[in-house]
Amino acid sequence: MQTNENILCCLSGAPSNGRVIRAAARMGQAFGSGFTALYVESPGAPAASSLRENLRLAEELGGRIITVYGDDPAVQIAEYARISGATKIVLGLSPRENRWRGGRSLIDRLGVQAPELDLYVIPDAAADTWYRRAPAVVRERFTWPDFLRTVGILALCTLVGRLFVACGISAANAVMVYILGVLAISMVTTGRSYSLLATAVSVLIYNYFFTAPYYSLRSDPDSVATFAVMFIVALLGSTSTARIKQQAEQSARKAYRTEILLQTSQKLQKAEDTGHILDAAADQLRQLLECDMVFYLADGTPRPYPVQPGADLSALTTESEQALARWVLAHNHHAGRSTAHQPQARCLYLAVRGSRGALAAVGLAVDEHRPPDSFEKSLMFAILDECGLALEKDTMVREKQQVEQTARQEALRADLLRSISHDLRTPLTSISGNAAILMERGEALTADKRRSLAGAVYDDAQWLINLVENLLSITRIENGTIRLNRQPELLDDIFQEALAHLDRAAERHHIAVELPDDLLMAEMDARLIVQVLINLLNNAIKYTPEGSRITLSARAEGGMVRVSVADDGPGIREDAKPKLFQMFYTEGKAGGDSRRGLGLGLALCRSIVNAHGGAIGVADNPPHGSCFTFTLPVSEVIPHE
Amino acid sequence: MNKPLILVVEDDTAVANLIATTLETQDYHYHRATTGAGALLDAASCRPDVMLLDLGLPDMDGVDIIRKLRGWTGMPIIVVSARSEDADKVAALDAGADDYLTKPFSVDELLARLRVALRRVRYDAARSSEEARVYENGAIRIDYEAGCVWRNGEEIHLTPIEYRLLCLLAKNTGKVLTHHYMVEQVWGAGGADTPALRVFMATLRRKLEPDPAHPQYLQTHVGIGYRMLRQSS
Incomplete structure (x- = not known):
C-alpha cells in the first residue's frame, strides 16, 4: 500500500540510535513508504564509530541517507522536512538532549520550528547507565608555528607591561595588555589549547613580574583577587573569540556550500x-x-x-x-x-x-x-x-514527449487509414478493371478505345504515384523524423522542376511564369518545395475549368520570398478558406464515389512551409479566382569569381 | 554502330519485364541479370554498351557494384532505384554512375535517358581516334586551345568561372555531375559553395541557351546537380 506518508528518521552518533532507526524502518514498512535517515552534522562534533554503524544500519534497512550540515539540528531537521515533504519525524530522546541549549530540548525546539510535523520520540532508557557523552574536545595537534606565536605574543605583552612600569604607568594596566594578548592568541592559533595555556601562563607571568614581591611567584592576598579576575576575563574572552572564529568559519563553509549547490542547480537546469x-x-x-x-x-x-x-x-x-x-x-x-x-x-x-x-x-x-x-x-x-x-x-x-508523439502518430495513422481505405479503392478499381478489359478483349476493341482505356490506367496510376509521394512526405513531417536539407536554391530551377511534373490535364490550361529577377534565391529543401508547388498547381488545374489561366510568380519582399499560384477560376467560398489547410478536408460534395483527393495536399503544403519558417495562405484573385501564396526566407549569395 | 546491347540488372520480375518490353519496341538488344554478382560477370563477358542498374539488389549494394565496375570500364551506368532520397542519388552519381531514374518512372523517361547514354557512347567511340581540341554539340562550339565559345558561329563571352563550368560539363556530356563534384573541380576544395554554383549556372545558361526557360543543353537536376545534353547536329 502506498500512502502519502513520508517518514524522516534522525540519525545520531548515540549507540541507542539503532532503536530509532529500527522504529522508523518499521513505520516505513507499515506505511509502505520507506524512510529517509537524516544526519545533521554539526561543527566540531567527532564522527563516532557508532555513527558509522548507525548509518550502515539505516542503509541496510532500506533507508535513504541524507547528511545535512548545520549548527542547530532543530533548524536543519525542520528545514529538510519541509523541503522533502516529510510528514512524520522519528527521533531519539536521551537525558543529554533534554538539556540542549538553555534547557530547551531538541524536541521542544523542533515543535517550535515545525509545528505541522508529527514527532515520534523513542525514549533512550539505557542511555544513563551505559552511554556517557564522550568529551567533545577535538583532538588538537601540536604545531610549532602556533606554539611560537603564543610564546611571541606573551613575550611582547611582558615587554609592553615592563615599558608601562618603566614609564611610571600603573602595573594594573599590564593586566589589560595580557588579556589583549590572550584574545590575540585565540585569534591567530587553531584550537583552544593555546589560548587556555596562554591564559594560565599570563597569570603566572603577571604574578612573577608585576606584583610585589617582584620576580617571585609568591604574592599577597590582594593580588590573588586580581589574578582570579584576570584569569576569568581572559578565559571568557578567548572562549568567545574562539566561538566567533568558529562561527565565521562555519558561515564561510555555509556560503561555499550554498554557492556550490546553487551553481549545481543552475548548471543542471541548463x-x-x-x-x-x-x-x-x-x-x-x-x-x-x-x-x-x-x-x-x-x-x-x-x-x-x-x-x-x-x-x-x-x-x-x-x-x-x-x-x-x-x-x-x-x-x-x-x-x-x-x-x-x-x-x-x-x-x-x-x-x-x-x-x-x-x-x-x-x-x-x-x-x-x-x-x-x-x-x-x-x-x-x-x-x-x-x-x-x-x-x-x-x-x-x-517520456511525456514520447507519449504525446505516439498519440499524435496514432491519430494520424487512424485518419490516414480511414481515408486511404476509401480513396485508394476508386483508382485501383479503375486500373485493374481497365487492364482486365485490355487483356481479355483487347482485339475486339477499336484502337481509339484501347488507347483511351490505357490512358485511364495511366492517369490513375499517376494519381496514385502523386498520392504516395504526399503520403510519404506527410508521415515523415508529422513524425518529426524529417530533416530539412535546406540550401539556397534558384526559384527559376524550382519552377521548371515543378512544371515538368504536372498532371496531363495541365496541357489544357494556360500556365504562365512571372519571375522578375531570375537569380532570385530562397532557403529551402528543394524536393519538398517542388512538391508544394506541384500540389498547388495541380489543385489549380483540378478546380478550374479548361482554358483557365494559372500564374506562377515569385518576388522578394522584406527578408522573404513570396511565391504565389493564382488562377482565374471560380474561386473559393469564404467559409471554406480557413478549413482548406486542415488534413482530410476536401472541397466539393462529400460522400459518393466521385473522385476526390485525400485532403492531404494542402495540409502537407502547410506543414512543409511552416517547417521552413514561412507561412501559407489563400486570398481571392480579383475579379474571380483564388491565389495561394507562401513565403520562404530569402537567400543572398555573393558569387566570387 | 550495330544495335546497342543493354545490360538490365533488376531483381523484380515485373519491372524487368517492363524494361525488356520497352527495349524490344526500340529494337535494342538486352541481357538480364538479377544479382550483383551476375551483373559484374555479365558486364565483363557481354561488354554491354549501357547498364541499367537497380540499386536494391539482394546480394550487393548497388553503389559498391558501380565502384567495382568503374575500376575497369567507363560504360554508361544508369541507376534505377526506388530510393528517392537525394542523398542516395548523389552517392550513386559520385561513385561513378552517369544518370539515375527514380521508380516509378515512365517508359518515355527511360528511353530518353537511354538515348542520352547511347549518344555519349557513340560520341566517345568517334572521338577516341582524334584527341579533341574542339568540342561541338548542336550549335555550340568550344575551342579548348583558344578558350573561345561560339553559338551558331557567334562568339559568346563568358567569365573565367563560367568557361570552366562549361568545359567541365562539356567534357562529361551526358553525365549528371553532382553539385559537390562541380564545386570541387572548378573552385577546388573549400573554394565556394553550391549557391554560388547555382548563380553561375544560371548566368551561363542565359548566355548559352537560345531559350533559357526551356534549356536544350544545360539540364538542371534539382537537389542533385547539372548535366550537359548532347544535341543531334
Missing part, C-alpha cells in the same frame, strides 16, 4: 539532456573533490570524467569495477572504497537516486589517505541528489 546533466554534475564534483570519476547510466556503460582532460581512466573501468557499479545501480546502495561492501575497490561508488531507485551511479577515485570529510560528503550527496532530480525530470519530459 542541461538539456542526460549527457549534459552528467557533465554538469561531474564538473561540480570534480571542483569539490578534485578526483577522477566515472559515471554509469542505468544501462551500465561507463562515462569517464578525468581531472586532467584526456587522461586515460581505463584502470577505473575494469570488469570488476564495472560490476560493482552495476551492483550499486541494481541495489541502490553505496559501495566500494571506504564502505563495507568491497572496500578494496579503486573507487567509491555512490548511487544517484531518483524516487524510483538508482538512476545512475558514480565511481569516485577518492584518495585512500584522505577520504572526503563530512562537509565534502554532505555536499557530494547534495550534488548527487540534485543530479538525480534533474535526471528524473529529464526522463519524465522525454
Whole structure:
C-alpha cells in the first residue's frame, strides 16, 4: 500500500540510535513508504564509530541517507522536512538532549520550528547507565608555528607591561595588555589549547613580574583577587573569540556550500539532456573533490570524467569495477572504497537516486589517505541528489514527449487509414478493371478505345504515384523524423522542376511564369518545395475549368520570398478558406464515389512551409479566382569569381 | 554502330519485364541479370554498351557494384532505384554512375535517358581516334586551345568561372555531375559553395541557351546537380 506518508528518521552518533532507526524502518514498512535517515552534522562534533554503524544500519534497512550540515539540528531537521515533504519525524530522546541549549530540548525546539510535523520520540532508557557523552574536545595537534606565536605574543605583552612600569604607568594596566594578548592568541592559533595555556601562563607571568614581591611567584592576598579576575576575563574572552572564529568559519563553509549547490542547480537546469546533466554534475564534483570519476547510466556503460582532460581512466573501468557499479545501480546502495561492501575497490561508488531507485551511479577515485570529510560528503550527496532530480525530470519530459508523439502518430495513422481505405479503392478499381478489359478483349476493341482505356490506367496510376509521394512526405513531417536539407536554391530551377511534373490535364490550361529577377534565391529543401508547388498547381488545374489561366510568380519582399499560384477560376467560398489547410478536408460534395483527393495536399503544403519558417495562405484573385501564396526566407549569395 | 546491347540488372520480375518490353519496341538488344554478382560477370563477358542498374539488389549494394565496375570500364551506368532520397542519388552519381531514374518512372523517361547514354557512347567511340581540341554539340562550339565559345558561329563571352563550368560539363556530356563534384573541380576544395554554383549556372545558361526557360543543353537536376545534353547536329 502506498500512502502519502513520508517518514524522516534522525540519525545520531548515540549507540541507542539503532532503536530509532529500527522504529522508523518499521513505520516505513507499515506505511509502505520507506524512510529517509537524516544526519545533521554539526561543527566540531567527532564522527563516532557508532555513527558509522548507525548509518550502515539505516542503509541496510532500506533507508535513504541524507547528511545535512548545520549548527542547530532543530533548524536543519525542520528545514529538510519541509523541503522533502516529510510528514512524520522519528527521533531519539536521551537525558543529554533534554538539556540542549538553555534547557530547551531538541524536541521542544523542533515543535517550535515545525509545528505541522508529527514527532515520534523513542525514549533512550539505557542511555544513563551505559552511554556517557564522550568529551567533545577535538583532538588538537601540536604545531610549532602556533606554539611560537603564543610564546611571541606573551613575550611582547611582558615587554609592553615592563615599558608601562618603566614609564611610571600603573602595573594594573599590564593586566589589560595580557588579556589583549590572550584574545590575540585565540585569534591567530587553531584550537583552544593555546589560548587556555596562554591564559594560565599570563597569570603566572603577571604574578612573577608585576606584583610585589617582584620576580617571585609568591604574592599577597590582594593580588590573588586580581589574578582570579584576570584569569576569568581572559578565559571568557578567548572562549568567545574562539566561538566567533568558529562561527565565521562555519558561515564561510555555509556560503561555499550554498554557492556550490546553487551553481549545481543552475548548471543542471541548463542541461538539456542526460549527457549534459552528467557533465554538469561531474564538473561540480570534480571542483569539490578534485578526483577522477566515472559515471554509469542505468544501462551500465561507463562515462569517464578525468581531472586532467584526456587522461586515460581505463584502470577505473575494469570488469570488476564495472560490476560493482552495476551492483550499486541494481541495489541502490553505496559501495566500494571506504564502505563495507568491497572496500578494496579503486573507487567509491555512490548511487544517484531518483524516487524510483538508482538512476545512475558514480565511481569516485577518492584518495585512500584522505577520504572526503563530512562537509565534502554532505555536499557530494547534495550534488548527487540534485543530479538525480534533474535526471528524473529529464526522463519524465522525454517520456511525456514520447507519449504525446505516439498519440499524435496514432491519430494520424487512424485518419490516414480511414481515408486511404476509401480513396485508394476508386483508382485501383479503375486500373485493374481497365487492364482486365485490355487483356481479355483487347482485339475486339477499336484502337481509339484501347488507347483511351490505357490512358485511364495511366492517369490513375499517376494519381496514385502523386498520392504516395504526399503520403510519404506527410508521415515523415508529422513524425518529426524529417530533416530539412535546406540550401539556397534558384526559384527559376524550382519552377521548371515543378512544371515538368504536372498532371496531363495541365496541357489544357494556360500556365504562365512571372519571375522578375531570375537569380532570385530562397532557403529551402528543394524536393519538398517542388512538391508544394506541384500540389498547388495541380489543385489549380483540378478546380478550374479548361482554358483557365494559372500564374506562377515569385518576388522578394522584406527578408522573404513570396511565391504565389493564382488562377482565374471560380474561386473559393469564404467559409471554406480557413478549413482548406486542415488534413482530410476536401472541397466539393462529400460522400459518393466521385473522385476526390485525400485532403492531404494542402495540409502537407502547410506543414512543409511552416517547417521552413514561412507561412501559407489563400486570398481571392480579383475579379474571380483564388491565389495561394507562401513565403520562404530569402537567400543572398555573393558569387566570387 | 550495330544495335546497342543493354545490360538490365533488376531483381523484380515485373519491372524487368517492363524494361525488356520497352527495349524490344526500340529494337535494342538486352541481357538480364538479377544479382550483383551476375551483373559484374555479365558486364565483363557481354561488354554491354549501357547498364541499367537497380540499386536494391539482394546480394550487393548497388553503389559498391558501380565502384567495382568503374575500376575497369567507363560504360554508361544508369541507376534505377526506388530510393528517392537525394542523398542516395548523389552517392550513386559520385561513385561513378552517369544518370539515375527514380521508380516509378515512365517508359518515355527511360528511353530518353537511354538515348542520352547511347549518344555519349557513340560520341566517345568517334572521338577516341582524334584527341579533341574542339568540342561541338548542336550549335555550340568550344575551342579548348583558344578558350573561345561560339553559338551558331557567334562568339559568346563568358567569365573565367563560367568557361570552366562549361568545359567541365562539356567534357562529361551526358553525365549528371553532382553539385559537390562541380564545386570541387572548378573552385577546388573549400573554394565556394553550391549557391554560388547555382548563380553561375544560371548566368551561363542565359548566355548559352537560345531559350533559357526551356534549356536544350544545360539540364538542371534539382537537389542533385547539372548535366550537359548532347544535341543531334
